[in-house]
Amino acid sequence: MRILATAACGRVSGIVRNILGAGACAAALLGAAGAAQAGPTLKFGDDESLSFGLGMRTSATWDEHGASDGSSNYTANLDSVRLYVNGQVTKWLGATFNTEWNGKGSIQVLDGFARFEPTDGFNIWVGHLLPPSDRSNLDGPYYLSSWNYPGVVSQYPARFAGRDDGVTVWGKLFARKLTYAVGVFRGHDHIAGAAAHSGEPLVAGRVAFNFWDVEDNPGYFESSTYYGAANILTLAFAGMYQKNGVGTAAVRGNYASWNVDGLMEHKVFDGGAVTLEGAYYHYSTGGVFDVSPSFNNADPNDNVGGLTQGNAFLISGGFLFPQPVGPGKFQPVVRYQEFHATLTDRKTRQIDASLNYILKGHSARVSLDYAHSETTGSGDDDRVTAGLQLQF
Numbered sequence: 001m002r003i004l005a006t007a008a009c010g011r012v013s014g015i016v017r018n019i020l021g022a023g024a025c026a027a028a029l030l031g032a033a034g035a036a037q038a039g040p041t042l043k044f045g046d047d048e049s050l051s052f053g054l055g056m057r058t059s060a061t062w063d064e065h066g067a068s069d070g071s072s073n074y075t076a077n078l079d080s081v082r083l084y085v086n087g088q089v090t091k092w093l094g095a096t097f098n099t100e101w102n103g104k105g106s107i108q109v110l111d112g113f114a115r116f117e118p119t120d121g122f123n124i125w126v127g128h129l130l131p132p133s134d135r136s137n138l139d140g141p142y143y144l145s146s147w148n149y150p151g152v153v154s155q156y157p158a159r160f161a162g163r164d165d166g167v168t169v170w171g172k173l174f175a176r177k178l179t180y181a182v183g184v185f186r187g188h189d190h191i192a193g194a195a196a197h198s199g200e201p202l203v204a205g206r207v208a209f210n211f212w213d214v215e216d217n218p219g220y221f222e223s224s225t226y227y228g229a230a231n232i233l234t235l236a237f238a239g240m241y242q243k244n245g246v247g248t249a250a251v252r253g254n255y256a257s258w259n260v261d262g263l264m265e266h267k268v269f270d271g272g273a274v275t276l277e278g279a280y281y282h283y284s285t286g287g288v289f290d291v292s293p294s295f296n297n298a299d300p301n302d303n304v305g306g307l308t309q310g311n312a313f314l315i316s317g318g319f320l321f322p323q324p325v326g327p328g329k330f331q332p333v334v335r336y337q338e339f340h341a342t343l344t345d346r347k348t349r350q351i352d353a354s355l356n357y358i359l360k361g362h363s364a365r366v367s368l369d370y371a372h373s374e375t376t377g378s379g380d381d382d383r384v385t386a387g388l389q390l391q392f
Helices: 007-035 135-139
Strands: 041-043 049-063 073-088 093-101 107-116 123-129 164-173 178-185 202-210 232-247 252-268 272-284 310-320 329-341 346-360 364-375 379-391
Touching: 135 252, 135 272
Parallel strands: none
Antiparallel strands: 041 049, 049 073, 049 379, 073 093, 093 107, 107 123, 123 164, 164 178, 178 202, 202 232, 232 252, 252 272, 272 310, 310 329, 329 346, 346 364, 364 379
């Protein structure tokens, strides 16, 4: 259920061995997790029901420059706990309510929207939800092929965890091969003194076509790997526009951004799979520098500030080994991200090398990830993360 390699390796080898040991213990404990079932569903009549689910991500990370003084540090994190609730009133009318505990001591509303779903080809969702955008954002952290979210390149504006308040019309046409979604949302920089204080909305849209098998996801959501369950070849285009969406009330810029993304996954060797993913992004602020996220004492979840004009791309490749090892299969994944901020001529790059141990698809997996990042004028950084993900 969803609502959603460098020479530096030598410097972290000791930490890697420690985290590998922790990962192996976690894998052993998860041996029985592969049999976990979906959350319970309460039936109140022929069409009325209420279903529940739970998601959790926890990790241990060593960061070369993670301490406040720039030195290395080690942290253990409960990154995310999500409670999923879906209610159905009739066959075509329902509601979704999901929460997120983000590891910082608070529980926030992740999703809260009504669902009018009369046909495959035409549906309406209204409330607090994910706007149509790139594959990574529609994956969310739980349905990526790599452990870390690709925040270097995926930079569409949002309030909390990629969400915003608005309405989306979506559907699946041509035997569900084509998925479209278009919506109108509250948008960016709606605060006194900022560019959009007068109330201009944000418009977002996405269209994706499945050339091979249909991607089996709820709504217009996506995944970046299906672990060999289908042969996937999908190409998609997404974009957002908001008049006066960037800057101050005195110096405003129109926000206009788009991306194209693609996914190819093919079954090989009777149980294995090759996965390739790519995306290109163009972000425009009309040549205007945005305000800071703390502008006018804005709350971090107010969707204020921080947008950058530039171009970005992502490429990723993975291979699911067909032969099980114990209760699961291994899947190495390598991903490269690059963002070029054109107003400052500043580049940020990141390489992730992940080794996933897949027990039950996205419902139970252990991951070990090495990330190397570098930014013009800011040096580089290395991180090693061991992560555990469960969904019920």
